[in-house]
Amino acid sequence: DGGITQSPKYLFRKEGQNVTLSCEQNLNHDAMYWYRQDPGQGLRLIYYSQIVNDFQKGDIAEGYSVSREKKESFPLTVTSAQKNPTAFYLCASSISLAINTEAFFGQGTRLTVV
């Protein structure tokens, strides 16, 4: 089955720790994205990537980092600099940033700081 896989589904972090959220896609998409969703709110863009070894900051990049070493993978690290990391994190991909097509989403990772 083609799609986007996020892991883990639930993640707990102690304050001051960095954690990495995994996102893998087998859709052969060039573009990948990370969004953050807070309860009762819409999605806010953290980072996006249009090709391997390239990524751009979104609207709320502070306290986060990403890498794009492989086309299939776009991991997100939530660093200790992110002061309010508890949220639902969604990864998405699309064919290309240059083409107007839909983005496909994973099932999300719920991160909780304990």
Place this chain on the structure above:
Amino acid sequence: GESVGLHLPTLSVQEGDNSIINCAYSNSASDYFIWYKQESGKGPQFIIDIRSNMDKRQGQRVTVLLNKTVKHLSLQIAATQPGDSAVYFCAQRTTGRRALTFGSGTRLQVQP
């Protein structure tokens, strides 16, 4: 700046009725729009999209209308079913910023 917002945070309809979910956007450079459906604890699912050179597009039980003059988008769901209960988001893409910008969502509740 870019923003996408929704008029109604919660919409309650009777099963079998038609539903209309509205969305306003502010950037006249927006050229592509998508409606997504999100069920609790899951990722958003694509429903239907429309490009700025169109004013209407129909899918199975859904219709999207685009009014560029007033920067307004709507999603119409015919014969609403209990399985349609979810949060609906509109999203836009603009020239020069290719990542989608999302609105805050409307919760659709279908009453039996």
